[in-house]
Amino acid sequence: MLDSIWFLCSLCSIIYTALHLLNKVHRSKVMVEAPPQANEESSRNSGLLPLPTQNLILRNLSPLDRHRYSLASRQAHFAVASFNRQAYRIEHILSPYFSEQEIDLFRLIQLKTGTLISGSTALQFFDLSVYEDSDLDLYILRDWDKVMQLAGFLISVSYEYKPRPEQARSLQQAFEAGSSNVPVPHLDPEYSSRDIWDVYSFVKASNGKKIQIITCKRNIMEVILGFHSTCVMNVISYTHAYSLYPYATFLDRRTVVISPVKSNRLRAFAKYAERGWRTAFIPSKNDAMRSRSEFRDTARCVGDSSCWIIALAPVQHTLSLGNSGNVSPSVDPVRANSWYTILTEAGQTQIGFQVLTTSPDERNRNMVHSFTFPSIPYKLRNDYSTLLLGESPERFTGQRSTDGIVRLIHAEFDAEPDAIAEYARKLVFEALVSMPVFLNLEGKRLSPTLYSSVMLVRQLQVTFTMFRQDPHCSITFRIDSSGQIWSFVVITLPPNHPRHLITALRNSIDNFTLKHLMQHRVWITFFNGTHELDLWHSRARDSSANYRGGS
Structure with a gap:
């Protein structure tokens, strides 16, 4: 990859003379200009082009490739850091809607009200792109005081409330009525109207720009995680921008469908297909x-190691908004939200348990006093509160601060990967990468299902815990007489293994799990140095009667 980058640099040097005469570098999407002092420093760096020329190259690299390029040298690191500072500025996505002074005031209101930016706007921020037909979507809790602060600001900067035909002419009356749990027909198909109270549109007459305030019934992240697919699961708070599924979205350019497909969401899939995202029901x-995959089968939380996080510069002006001042929270409250990604055997991807609902107490802005079931993971609510903190679940949910909740969640859900689980994952991943090509009669490539591979990792993790040291394990793939791929696993027992190891291995899997493995064409056996030991599969031989060896 680095060789390719340097090759591109060499090609761009041909047009350096022409570019050097330009005062600015115009791009079709987001403009990135290097400060004059940066150009002077880059010109002194032998072997690298000036920053404006490098920015043309960096703009078209993926985020991961830009990071790899930054590791090439100190000068390359400086170039990438300069590019990122200029490219990922919140002003780029807010300037079509607000002036420079209005942006500062909006962000302070965003801080006070806990408003999050999401939808197409947040996607454009990460992708450095511009969708001319998109609106600015602002997500806020169903709290009239907060909604009125945000709406009042929009009205003060020349936006006008535009109710739908069925909405009340007064914003307050429309807010009090809400959607009354009736599906809102105008909602963009990427919204999940079940968790939305209502949507209020504001339009500026001078330029036709549209801003929507989306009020959420219980929790903003509950709405975000109810979107149709992963490419739009990005949020921007006052302090940070978070992409929840960055690898799939910005490297694979794939959007994974999270909820069951409904007819009214097909338009959303078509829209994002036109914008460059392939729709899939499961991740690649x-x-x-991958290690620390964003689709891993353990709990995740906003801001964990699988997220792409971009810190945003705070508002510089000394403005006062109520009693909040201009002080950023020590921990972004949105990071208190957690969820679970599930890969189903039916070949779908779903969100597991819901998210944490935080509601600041008027007397203590950092106090968490309300949760929605099943928003807090059961283990955190019960085991952690009782065993680790010495508190009852009721006291935990009533008196823990937001900062404390965030730290507990991230300590539990974003810990270093378990060594045994990582060993099992690595074995299966390397086997999948090196497996031979199997084709069906139509010439389509065959491979084990993702669900069976994940299930194999889980079972190997359970089995490997019986060993003092990581055992040798080989994984091969074969096709049976019906044209189905089987995963064959042979685990080599250590020399002079104790007799009780055989009993422990035999008891580590029950009949239900065994049948489930066989149903998904996973076969595990053991080798003692001279011959294979049939510890489990005598209970399920009938399931593999149609197996035929060979490749």
């Missing part, structure tokens, strides 16, 4: 089987 094997 490379993405799902």
